Amino acid sequence: MSFKVLLKKDWKQVSILWMLLVVLSVIVFTVPAWTQLEDFNREIENIRANPSSFEGVPLDASNLPNRWFFESGDSVGMLYNGLMSLIPMGMVIFLYVVFGLLMASVLIGGERNSQMSDFSMSLPFTRTQLYISKWLIGASGFVVATLLGGPLLMAIIHLSDFSFLIQPKDLEVSIMILFMMLTGISVFSISLWMGSFGGESISQALWSFVALLFPIGIVTLIEGSLYTFERFVDVSYSLTQMWMESIPLRVISPLANVFNIDTYDIFRSNGLWEDFVTVAPLSALASIVISFGLGLWAFNRAPQENNGRFFMFSNWLWLVHLVMVLTFGMLGGILLSAVTFSPNMVLYIIGFVLGGFIAHLLAKRLLYRFNLKLKS
Amino acid sequence: MLTVQQLSKTIDRQQVLEDIDFTVNSGEIIALVGRNGAGKTTLLRTMVGIIRPDKGDVRYGPSSIFEKAELKRDVIFVPDSADALKHYTINEAAALYESIYPGFNRSVFRETLTRYNIDNKKIRQLSKGQKAMVTLSLAFAVQAKYYLLDEPTDGLDVVAKSDVLKLMIAQVEARNCSIIVSSHQLHELERIADRIIMIEKGRVKAVMSLDEARETSVKLQVVFNEQVPVELLERKDIEVINVTGRVALFMAKERTKELDTFVDAHDPMLIEEIPMSLEDIFRVQLGGEASVF
Missing domain, CATH: 3.40.50.300 (P-loop containing nucleotide triphosphate hydrolases)
Structure with a gap:
């Protein structure tokens, strides 16, 4: 009996999504770069044909090499950020986020929805082995997708008329691609962790969504709330700014990690590149390690009899309930106080009570009554 | 084991x-x-x-x-x-x-x-x-x-x-x-x-x-000389399955001397012990209704 059996079983569950991820990644890595290279050609032809329309472009532009247009500073705006605009980081990360959530929800939540979860737990494997197998299958999807898509992207740039953009930056682009892969794996790991206590697939997907937004969302809510009480404006601004750019936030929130990257100048500024390379990939890696560890811990302790519930750890329902009431209360307060031109404390309190009450009703239904009554 | x-x-x-x-x-x-x-x-x-x-x-x-x-x-x-x-x-x-x-x-x-x-x-x-x-x-x-x-x-x-x-x-x-x-x-x-x-x-x-299980419980069909005694039907320790005229078919959770004496005291014409099925044992022991099976 080998561990491969578990991989085979999990592969059967997630194979379609896995293959779709790989195929779509190849498309998302290469097609935008391809069309961007075409755009470069068109734009350069346009500049060469009408040099007088562009500030700083000599009239004999037709003799200028392609490289010149990318090194001429801001005057030829769209070409200034040439290399970065060839790397479809946003699209790839969006794809990875979607597939991270989907694959994790199928691997754990989908299993809980069917009797497969009981079947798995009755096999001669430990829960740790079950969890590791799921993680390996999912993570391998991002590795393969990136290992196929990334080099293809680099090859397309290398083989184009604009290869000079990448030639001195091969290592940097490789690191950037590696970062995208780590971000995908970290989103997947977080979503898999959410599956260790979300009792079925929809609950897991909702928890994953919350986990991705919560670290940024809670700061925004606190900042918005403090803003209502005007005397705290300065404090809240400096605190939230500090938190938004902090390494702990970048570790717990893959999205914050991505949003903190200054992509506009990253390949031109050594300082920005060093900031990126020393913080972003390592934060993503730390996020993977932490979420994998917490997921494994929770998966081992999840009460299997609570399959089908929104939140499986019944001892902690009170805390989830409290956090829901507080966050929705703050949201309600901010929304209502924003009705007037200047922040209004009374309206904030009314909105807080209303939002909190609605959240309380929602929490009662979701946390205590929602139960798909799954046997597995 | x-x-x-x-x-x-x-x-x-x-x-x-x-x-x-x-x-x-x-x-x-x-x-x-x-x-x-x-x-x-x-x-x-x-x-x-x-x-x-x-x-x-x-x-x-x-x-x-x-x-x-x-x-x-x-x-x-x-x-x-x-x-x-x-x-x-x-x-x-x-x-x-x-x-x-x-x-x-x-x-x-x-x-x-x-x-x-x-x-x-x-x-x-x-x-x-x-x-x-x-x-x-x-x-x-x-x-x-x-x-x-x-x-x-x-x-x-x-x-x-x-x-x-x-x-x-x-x-x-x-x-x-x-x-x-x-x-x-x-x-x-x-x-x-x-x-x-x-x-x-x-x-x-x-x-x-x-x-x-069969030894623990008992299923009896009793034919009485007169009507089936009300005291029998009101007993808590038995489950009456059927009463037709002077004939009562019932099960008792436990076979006790007290029950035997009680039945004998009502001058039965005939006492027949019916073999108990598992379903009978289930009903008498766990108080189940046939509809829940």
């Missing part, structure tokens, strides 16, 4: 299992009976390590199932539906079992499928009876020592039920394995079970052989 020790489990603040204690020997078929919601499925799921108990242990030999996952190689749980493998074809499912369980005997599995004319297709495309046969055949081809079967004949037609029961008996005879089977089909369990474990509200009410 399988030993269930002081097993307790609370779910949603309700005590689903409470101090469950029993042992199962090699070669035994144990019938797990109890009303709906008595905790039978939870007990089976705990016995295979799917659910962790709040208290107590389940030991196969000297080891706890909650500490040694490898023990599950010899413990097969068959749930009441084949949903887990519905996306697998029969051959894929067999390959999966073969790779998990070293003792899996493909020829035994094939033989059963051939006997019941089941072709290789996705499990979800099979009829309910075929699904049951496939899941049981897969389980029995593993050649494990312990089988925990949850409602294996639920919803099957009479022929399929009979086949399932034959399959179970054949396994015990051939390999001396132990089967713990939960079912509401009491007349079937009666034919195959060595012992009965009665579960009531999460507690073991009784562990006994069918003969012992």
Whole structure:
């Protein structure tokens, strides 16, 4: 009996999504770069044909090499950020986020929805082995997708008329691609962790969504709330700014990690590149390690009899309930106080009570009554 | 030997299992009976390590199932539906079992499928009876020592039920394995079970052989000289099945001298002891209505 059996079983569950991820990644890595290279050609032809329309472009532009247009500073705006605009980081990360959530929800939540979860737990494997197998299958999807898509992207740039953009930056682009892969794996790991206590697939997907937004969302809510009480404006601004750019936030929130990257100048500024390379990939890696560890811990302790519930750890329902009431209360307060031109404390309190009450009703239904009554 | 020790489990603040204690020997078929919601499925799921108990242990030999996952190689749980493998074809499912369980005997599995004319297709495309046969055949081809079967004949037609029961008996005879089977089909369990474990509200009410159970309770048909005495009908320790004229058919939870004296005191014309079925024992011991079976 080998561990491969578990991989085979999990592969059967997630194979379609896995293959779709790989195929779509190849498309998302290469097609935008391809069309961007075409755009470069068109734009350069346009500049060469009408040099007088562009500030700083000599009239004999037709003799200028392609490289010149990318090194001429801001005057030829769209070409200034040439290399970065060839790397479809946003699209790839969006794809990875979607597939991270989907694959994790199928691997754990989908299993809980069917009797497969009981079947798995009755096999001669430990829960740790079950969890590791799921993680390996999912993570391998991002590795393969990136290992196929990334080099293809680099090859397309290398083989184009604009290869000079990448030639001195091969290592940097490789690191950037590696970062995208780590971000995908970290989103997947977080979503898999959410599956260790979300009792079925929809609950897991909702928890994953919350986990991705919560670290940024809670700061925004606190900042918005403090803003209502005007005397705290300065404090809240400096605190939230500090938190938004902090390494702990970048570790717990893959999205914050991505949003903190200054992509506009990253390949031109050594300082920005060093900031990126020393913080972003390592934060993503730390996020993977932490979420994998917490997921494994929770998966081992999840009460299997609570399959089908929104939140499986019944001892902690009170805390989830409290956090829901507080966050929705703050949201309600901010929304209502924003009705007037200047922040209004009374309206904030009314909105807080209303939002909190609605959240309380929602929490009662979701946390205590929602139960798909799954046997597995 | 399988030993269930002081097993307790609370779910949603309700005590689903409470101090469950029993042992199962090699070669035994144990019938797990109890009303709906008595905790039978939870007990089976705990016995295979799917659910962790709040208290107590389940030991196969000297080891706890909650500490040694490898023990599950010899413990097969068959749930009441084949949903887990519905996306697998029969051959894929067999390959999966073969790779998990070293003792899996493909020829035994094939033989059963051939006997019941089941072709290789996705499990979800099979009829309910075929699904049951496939899941049981897969389980029995593993050649494990312990089988925990949850409602294996639920919803099957009479022929399929009979086949399932034959399959179970054949396994015990051939390999001396132990089967713990939960079912509401009491007349079937009666034919195959060595012992009965009665579960009531999460507690073991009784562990006994069918003969012992029959000795404990009694079913009497009494013909009285006059009308059936009202005092008999009002007794709390009996369950009256039928009263027709001077004839009363009733069961008593326990065979007591007091009951015998009571009946004798009312000058009966005829007292006949009727053999008790498992269903009768279930009704009189667990207070079940026929409709809940």
